[in-house]
Amino acid sequence: MTAAPEIGSARLRSEDARLITGQTNWTDNIQLPGLLHVAFLRSPVAHGRITRIDAEPARGRPGVIAVFTGADFADEQGSLPTAWQVTEDMVLPDHPPVAVEEVRYVGEPVAVVVARDRYLAADALEAIDVDYETLPPVLDMDEAIKEGADLVHADKGTNKSYEWVFAAGDIDAAFRDAPVVIERRYVQQRLIPAAMEPRAVVCSVVGDEYTLWSSTQIPHVLRLMLATVTGIPEHRLRVIAPDVGGGFGSKLQVYGEEVACLLLAKRLGRPVKWTESRSEGNASVHHGRDQIQRLSLAAEADGRIRGLKVDLLADMGAYLMLITPGIPLLGAFMFNGIYKMDAYHFTCSGIFTNKTPTDAYRGAGRPEATFAIERLMDELASELSLDPLEVRRRNWITHEEFPYDTIAGLTYDSGNYEAATEKAHRLFEYDKLRAEQADRRERGDPVQLGIGISTFTEMCGLAPSRVLGSLAFGAGGWEHASVRMLPSGKVEVVTGSSAHGQGHETAWAQIAADRLGVPFEDVRVLHGDTSISPKGMDTYGSRSLAVGGVALYNACEKVIDKARRMAAHMLEADEQDIEFANGTFSVRGVPDQVRTVQEVSLATFLAHDLPEGFEPSLDSDATHDPANFSFPHGTHLCAAEVDTETGFVKLRSYVAVDDIGKVVNPLIVEGQVHGGLAQGIAQALYEEAVYDADGNLTTTTMADYLLPAATDLPTFTTDRTETPATTNPLGVKGVGEAGTIASTPAVVNAIVDALRPYGVADVPMPCTPERVWRACRAGGAQEAGRAGGPEHSPRPGAGGGLGSAGGEA
Amino acid sequence: MPRVSVEVDGVKYDDDVEPRLLLAHYLRDRLGKVGTPIGCDTSNCGACTVLLDGMSVKSCSVLAVQADGKDVTTIEGLGDGQTLHPLQRAFHEEHALQCGYCTPGMIIAALDLIRENADPSDEEIREGLEGNLCRCTGYQNIVRAVRRAADDMRGPADTTSAPEEATR
Numbered sequence: 001m002t003a004a005p006e007i008g009s010a011r012l013r014s015e016d017a018r019l020i021t022g023q024t025n026w027t028d029n030i031q032l033p034g035l036l037h038v039a040f041l042r043s044p045v046a047h048g049r050i051t052r053i054d055a056e057p058a059r060g061r062p063g064v065i066a067v068f069t070g071a072d073f074a075d076e077q078g079s080l081p082t083a084w085q086v087t088e089d090m091v092l093p094d095h096p097p098v099a100v101e102e103v104r105y106v107g108e109p110v111a112v113v114v115a116r117d118r119y120l121a122a123d124a125l126e127a128i129d130v131d132y133e134t135l136p137p138v139l140d141m142d143e144a145i146k147e148g149a150d151l152v153h154a155d156k157g158t159n160k161s162y163e164w165v166f167a168a169g170d171i172d173a174a175f176r177d178a179p180v181v182i183e184r185r186y187v188q189q190r191l192i193p194a195a196m197e198p199r200a201v202v203c204s205v206v207g208d209e210y211t212l213w214s215s216t217q218i219p220h221v222l223r224l225m226l227a228t229v230t231g232i233p234e235h236r237l238r239v240i241a242p243d244v245g246g247g248f249g250s251k252l253q254v255y256g257e258e259v260a261c262l263l264l265a266k267r268l269g270r271p272v273k274w275t276e277s278r279s280e281g282n283a284s285v286h287h288g289r290d291q292i293q294r295l296s297l298a299a300e301a302d303g304r305i306r307g308l309k310v311d312l313l314a315d316m317g318a319y320l321m322l323i324t325p326g327i328p329l330l331g332a333f334m335f336n337g338i339y340k341m342d343a344y345h346f347t348c349s350g351i352f353t354n355k356t357p358t359d360a361y362r363g364a365g366r367p368e369a370t371f372a373i374e375r376l377m378d379e380l381a382s383e384l385s386l387d388p389l390e391v392r393r394r395n396w397i398t399h400e401e402f403p404y405d406t407i408a409g410l411t412y413d414s415g416n417y418e419a420a421t422e423k424a425h426r427l428f429e430y431d432k433l434r435a436e437q438a439d440r441r442e443r444g445d446p447v448q449l450g451i452g453i454s455t456f457t458e459m460c461g462l463a464p465s466r467v468l469g470s471l472a473f474g475a476g477g478w479e480h481a482s483v484r485m486l487p488s489g490k491v492e493v494v495t496g497s498s499a500h501g502q503g504h505e506t507a508w509a510q511i512a513a514d515r516l517g518v519p520f521e522d523v524r525v526l527h528g529d530t531s532i533s534p535k536g537m538d539t540y541g542s543r544s545l546a547v548g549g550v551a552l553y554n555a556c557e558k559v560i561d562k563a564r565r566m567a568a569h570m571l572e573a574d575e576q577d578i579e580f581a582n583g584t585f586s587v588r589g590v591p592d593q594v595r596t597v598q599e600v601s602l603a604t605f606l607a608h609d610l611p612e613g614f615e616p617s618l619d620s621d622a623t624h625d626p627a628n629f630s631f632p633h634g635t636h637l638c639a640a641e642v643d644t645e646t647g648f649v650k651l652r653s654y655v656a657v658d659d660i661g662k663v664v665n666p667l668i669v670e671g672q673v674h675g676g677l678a679q680g681i682a683q684a685l686y687e688e689a690v691y692d693a694d695g696n697l698t699t700t701t702m703a704d705y706l707l708p709a710a711t712d713l714p715t716f717t718t719d720r721t722e723t724p725a726t727t728n729p730l731g732v733k734g735v736g737e738a739g740t741i742a743s744t745p746a747v748v749n750a751i752v753d754a755l756r757p758y759g760v761a762d763v764p765m766p767c768t769p770e771r772v773w774r775a776c777r778a779g780g781a782q783e784a785g786r787a788g789g790p791e792h793s794p795r796p797g798a799g800g801g802l803g804s805a806g807g808e809a
Numbered sequence: 810m811p812r813v814s815v816e817v818d819g820v821k822y823d824d825d826v827e828p829r830l831l832l833a834h835y836l837r838d839r840l841g842k843v844g845t846p847i848g849c850d851t852s853n854c855g856a857c858t859v860l861l862d863g864m865s866v867k868s869c870s871v872l873a874v875q876a877d878g879k880d881v882t883t884i885e886g887l888g889d890g891q892t893l894h895p896l897q898r899a900f901h902e903e904h905a906l907q908c909g910y911c912t913p914g915m916i917i918a919a920l921d922l923i924r925e926n927a928d929p930s931d932e933e934i935r936e937g938l939e940g941n942l943c944r945c946t947g948y949q950n951i952v953r954a955v956r957r958a959a960d961d962m963r964g965p966a967d968t969t970s971a972p973e974e975a976t977r
Contacts, residue, residue, distance in 0.1 A: 012901055019909030020897040020916065022844020022884035029843035117838070119829070196848050196856060196910035196944045245846070245910030246944050278849035501908025501945050667904045671946060675907060678947035702853035702942065710935035710948040 006514035007730075010667040013506040015499075018243075025242040027200035027215045028275045035202075036065055038261060038274035039121035041111040041128050042284065043103035046139070046354040046695025047152070048132035050101060050110065058113060058127035063120035066268060067128065069111045070100035073263060078229040080319070081254055083474035084326035086350070090162040093153045093352075095319040097229075097256030103132065104152055104318035105356050106696050107283030112260055114272060137354040137695035141292055141313040144351050152318055152352035161316055161325060161350035166332050168407050169343030174307025178298035182379050188368045189765050190290035190315065190689040192705055193361045195500075197245020198281045203261040204271035213240045214258055217247040217500055218538035221475070223530050225254040225322070230262055237262075241528040244500030248679070249360030250285045251500065252540040253322050257284075282700045287689055288361020290315035291328060291368050297376050303384050303391045307343035310335045310372065316350045317357035324357055325350050326473065330365030330459075330541075333408040337373040338417050338457045338633060339395040344407040354695045360540060362679055362740045366458045374454045374745035375752075375762075382756060388749070389421065389430075392455050403726070410459060412631045413726045415659065417455060420721045424635040424657040427717055433639050433653075441757055449652075450640045450754025454746035457633035460734035461546030465625050479543070480535040481551035482621035483512060483559050487605035489598030491516060491523045494621075496536020497548035498528050502736065503668045504544060508552055510664055511730070515556035517583020517597055535623070542632075542734025545664065550728045551624035558620035563600045566618070569611040570595050570603060630725050630733035634658035636677075636742040640750035644758065647773030649685060649751055651714040658738055659721045662731035666720075669735050673718050676739020682708045683740075684747035686766050706766075755779060813877040817842060818886030826873045832866075833857045835873035836883065844885040845913055848942070855941030858914035859883045865921035867914075867940075884913035887920075895961040896920055896954070905954035907945035915941045919955045927963050931956065 018024050055067040070077075073096075080095040098109045111128050115121035136150040143149055144159040152159055175181065202213040210232055216222050219239040227234035244251065257274055264272045276284070296309040314328035328348045336344055363370075377395075381388035397404045399416040406412060430451070437449040462468075465476035480496040493512050497504055509523035516523075526532050537547075560580055567585035568575040577588045586594045595603075600618070603609070607616035639652040656673055663669050686706040690698045699705035724731030744765070751767050752760055759779030763772055810825040817840060826835060836842040836859070845868060848856030852870040859868045860882035868881075887894035896916045899905070906912040915938065922929060922937035929937060934955045935948065943951060 013904065016901040016906060016909070019906055019912055020884075020893070020900050021888065022842075022913050024844070024846075024909060026843070026846055026910070028846070029837075031841070118834070119827070194944060196854065196908060196942065197846065198848065244908070246908040248944070278851065278854070503907070671904050671907055671950060674947035674949050675945045676947075679944075701851040702849045703851050707942050707944065709939045709942060710952065711939050713948055715931070715949055715952075716947065 006510040006520055007664050009510065009665065011506050011510055011520065011665055012667070013503045014509065015503060015505045026197060026245060027202055027213050027242055030202045030213055030273070032202070032204055032271040035271045035273055036114045036116065036268065037118040037121045038264060038272050039113045039118070039125055040109040040257065040280070041113070041125045042280060043099065043106055043108045043110050045103060045132050045134050046106050046137035047135040048103050049135060050099065050103065050130060051133050052131040053111060054129040055111060057129065058124040061120070061124040061127055063116040064113060064124045065116065066114045067111060067124065070096055070098035073098050074100050076230065077259060077263060080256055080259070080321060081225050081229060082320040082322065082324065084323045085472050086164050086325045086329060087162045090325060091156050091158060091160070092320055093156060097259040105354050107280065107356060109256055109260070112264065114264055114268065118275070139353055139355065139691055139695050141315055141351045141353065144353060145349065152354055159352045161320060161352060163347065163349045164329055166346040166408070168409060169307065171307050171309060171343040171345040174343035175296070175298045178306055179301040180299040180380065180383055182297045182376055182383060184295045184376060184379060186293045186295065186372060186375060187764055188289040188291040188293065188371065191288045191361055191683060191687050192282050192689050192699065193248045193250035193285060193288055194705065194707055195246030195248055195250055198276045198278055199251070199255065199257065199285060200273070200275040201258050201261040202271065202273045203265040205265045205269060208236050210236060210262060210265065211238045211240065212258065212262060213242055215244050215251060216241050217244065217251040217498055217540055219498055219528055219530055220496060220536040220538050222254055222258065226258065226262060229259055232262065239530045241498050247500045248362040249288065249364055249540060252360050253286055278702060279700045282705060283356060283697050286321055286359040287317065287356050288358060289368060290358050293368065293372050295372055295376060297380060299380055303380060303386055303394045305339055305341040305395050307341055308335060310346045312348040314348055314350050315355065315358055316352050317355045318352060319357045321357045321359045324359045327358065327360055327365045328368065329471070331369035333410050333459060334366045334369035335373055336406055336408050337370065338397055338455055339373070340397055341407050355691060356697065362676070363737045364541065366737065367680065367741045367744055370454070370456045370458065370741050371745045374456065375749060378453065378749045378752065379761065388453050392453070396455065411628060412457065413628055414723045415457065415631060415633050416721060416723045417633060420633065420657045420659050421455060421635040423719060423721055424637050424655050427657065427719060428637040428653065428655040430637065446645045447641050447643050448754040450642055450750040450752065452638040452640065452746040452748065452750025452753060454636040454742045454749065456636070456742040457631050458738060458741045459629040459631060460542035460737060461626055461630035462541030462543045463629060464627060475537065476625065477537065477547065478623050478625040479537055479548040479551045480621065480623045481548060481555045483555045483619060485559060485601040485618040487602055489518070489522065489601060491518055493523060493525045493552060494533050495525060495527045495548050495552060496533055496538065497544040498536065498538045500539065502539070502544060503665070507545065507664045507668060508549065511549055511552050512556055515553060516559060517581070542736040545732050546630045546728060546734050547624055547626050549664065549732060550626070550730055551622045553730055554622035554624055555620045558622060559618050562618045562620065563597055565611055565614065566600050566604050567595045570600065626727065628727040630661070630727070632658060632660040632733040632735060632738045634738060634742055636746040638746040638750040640747065640754055642751055642754040642772060644776050647769035647771070647776070649767060649772060651681070651747065653717065654714050655717045656739065656742065657719045657721060658735070659723050660735045660738065661723060661725040661733040663720070663722070664732065670718055672735045673739045674716055676737060677716055677743045678708060678713055680740040680743030681713060681747055683744045684765055684767060686712065688766050811874050813873055815876045815879060815881055817881045818883055828872065828874055830873045831869055832871040832873050832876050833868035836868060842883055842885060845883045846910055848910060853942065854911070855918055856911050856914040858917045858941065860917060860921065865918050884916060887916070896958040899954040899958035899961065903950045903954035903957060905946060905950040911941060911943040915943065915951060919958065922955065923959045923962060927959060929955070929959060
């Protein structure tokens with residue numbers, strides 16, 4: 001009896017059962033006896049000194065239990081942590097969870113109300129009277145680094161947090177007498193992650209035992225960090241991430257609201273709950289991207305790249321949060337993409353502004369890098385009048401060259417860019433679309449067709465601990481898993497990965513079922529609670545399968561190793577002669593002499609008759625520290641119809657061929673790619689967090705910040721090639737961020753490609769109809785200047801969310 | 810305080826409510842019907858969509874008092890407790906959800922869409938669900954699921970038959 005292999009099977013997800021019936025356990029669903037509700041008063045000014053707070057009127061409001069200001073918390077709230085000291089002299093300002101003396105972005109908490117219900121708490125906010133002495137806001141990175149600029153943190157004397165440099169090869173030689181030099185300036189606009197579930201926190205205290213539920217991606221990291229910040233001993237604090245409604249990096253954070261709820265429960269001795277509204281979340285959940293990129297690429301006349309220079313300004317926002325300063329550096333090793341070159345120079349300056357802090361958002365540093373290199377490859381092709389695919393072919397690492405040491409110091413273990421590109425080329429009907437493009441150009445069709453290419457790779461599966469150590473990251477990159485063999489033959493898997501929509505409960509059960517040879521239905525996956533899953537580094541950076549899944553694989557191998565010895569004892573055979581397949585131990589050459597893994601598990605539980613010195617348990621755990629990152633890659637092709645009269649962009653087709661190595665569940669993989677594409681396309685076409693001249697975020701609602709709806713996205717064609725990762729036994733690579741990383745440049749390349757005959761060399765993101773329309777009209781000037789787009793990003797223009805139209809003055 | 814009489818998923822409730830209480834909060838905080846989540850405060854996301862006398866509404870934009878005398882169906886009222894509603898089944902089988910936060914509203918909105926148009930095209934489904942945002946799926950599998958459910962619900966066959974193979 002041989003069951004179909006579980007790994008690779010398109011299992012429907014186990015977690016769906018509760019999600020489609022409304023039985024989900026969101027944090028805001030939690031009710032506890034005596035639960036109080038929390039609301040935060042937030043700064044309405046981008047930069048100001050708090051000169052007076054009168055909370056007394058609020059304290060007298062009906063149903064109000066307590067009101068605290070930052071000053072009330074000052075002695076015990078500590079400073080929110082930053083786990084990544086990217087340079088020795090990095091400027092790291094204090095970051096009180098609730099502002100005490102100064103506010104530095106609109107939305108920063110300044111006081112907190114606790115009341116009997118959420119309406120009464122919200123009412124009382126209006127009764128808190130705060131006087132601000134406004135200070136000049138710092139909103140523009142180029143201005144922020146000028147001599148004499150206004151300062152976000154006056155005591156630090158600078159708006160620059162750090163400058164980080166990486167150099168390899170002789171960059172001057174690469175640019176000296178280079179036949180082709182392409183110089184461009186691209187802006188990665190600021191994005192709002194906007195997970196569908198707003199943040200929520202519940203905290204209870206019983207004696208000196210604290211339990212904190214939070215809509216977080218990182219229960220384990222959060223526990224350690226909250227213990228460090230508040231002084232509550234780590235072993236007295238239990239953190240639970242119940243069902244979490246998406247994260248995309250935004251819940252990879254230690255938020256001031258989490259600290260405040262813990263302190264409130266401690267002070268009041270009663271459970272508290274805080275659930276944010278979308279409007280406060282848009283202003284106070286960390287944002288993503290926000291870089292100004294200055295890029296120079298030197299190439300030979302035949303298109304082969306000589307060298308690449310990257311100079312970044314990265315907006316940190318007002319404070320450094322958990323890994324804020326490191327995010328752009330995750331891109332530092334990716335600007336070279338899949339290409340060979342002799343020299344590379346990277347500089348990044350982290351800049352403070354009076355805006356919401358930035359941190360990880362799906363892709364985190366790699367989308368920005370991939371955008372830059374993939375846009376540059378199209379610009380190089382245009383400069384040399386080559387097909388953009390041909391330029392890529394002349395530069396990419398060929399499949400025979402793996403493992404390949406890149407100019408950025410990484411070793412790509414495996415890949416086959418030719419195969420993915422060939423497949424995408426065919427599915428896309430590339431030549432046919434090029435012919436149609438030529439025809440439309442010929443006819444002067446007002447609706448032009450553009451073809452956008454992105455042959456991307458990325459580094460994920462964060463991460464080898466030694467690499468993180470060398471980058472001064474404040475933690476390791478391992479992951480933990482344990483397998484519990486229950487006496488009835490069922491299996492519990494405990495993982496340190498913390499799913500928030502990915503489907504780990506299904507995929508992890510597939511891995512365990514496959515390795516242990518037990519039915520899929522007999523495996524239960526436990527996660528997201530530090531009391532149940534005591535060790536973990538949680539979920540981000542497309543790490544769960546490539547690190548946590550491999551930890552589970554290793555734990556299963558340990559179970560089988562133990563069981564093999566027990567089976568040998570039961571079968572009265574030598575351990576060397578025991579074979580294991582499909583959940584059954586047998587003696588080599590004696591096929592009818594068998595014991596199932598369940599039988600071995602029960603016999604071990606009974607422990608009546610064990611091998612000499614055998615510990616009566618098959619349970620095993622494993623902590624896996626990856627030897628390398630994983631390097632998914634792929635070829636994405638986008639066809640865009642661009643209406644030159646209205647500026648409207650319609651994506652006609654989108655082909656994504658991804659190579660993520662071996663696949664555990666193709667259904668889940670397809671879903672991850674679809675969702676990733678949606679977010680990457682959204683950066684290209686729709687989304688931007690916009691601030692006005694006073695530093696007010698004008699895109700606080702979902703009317704103002706344009707998340708794509710079903711009508712805004714095309715039907716995707718997805719396919720895969722499969723080049724197994726060589727650095728883990730499952731052969732898997734990450735998939736969570738690939739679609740987002742690949743798709744943004746594919747879309748913008750398509751738009752620019754459509755408009756090349758109009759002299760357009762760039763359209764700033766998001767490519768709203770107004771911006772596309774303006775680019776068409778200004779195209780000639782753009783071409784003449786060879787600047788690759790306007791020096792300063794123009795206002796976002798109509799066509800983004802409502803908030804973008806009234807943005808910059 | 811005004812008194813409301815509402816039937817929710819087949820159960821009758823009589824409650825005194827503040828005039829300003831939103832239906833979404835009444836369902837969640839007063840009745841414990843937490844299957845309906847709230848995703849925004851401007852009626853854009855649709856996560857809180859329920860049926861009010863058979864028509865879809867965003868329960869964050871309806872006052873509890875406006876539901877007086879009316880019948881509310883939430884995600885918890887679909888299916889019969891034993892078998893899934895065809896939409897629930899199709900969302901599961903087409904992998905039309907990831908984090909699942911938008912799913913209750915998406916399913917209820919799709920139910921209203923199919924009520925109005927029993928055989929919607931992909932484009933009509935996309936337009937019909939424009940008021941419901943999903944951040945995980947890119948919508949493609951949602952469209953597929955709604956089309957499949959519409960087929961199932963139209964079909965002469967018993968729509969509550971056993972689910973297909975667990976894998977495909």
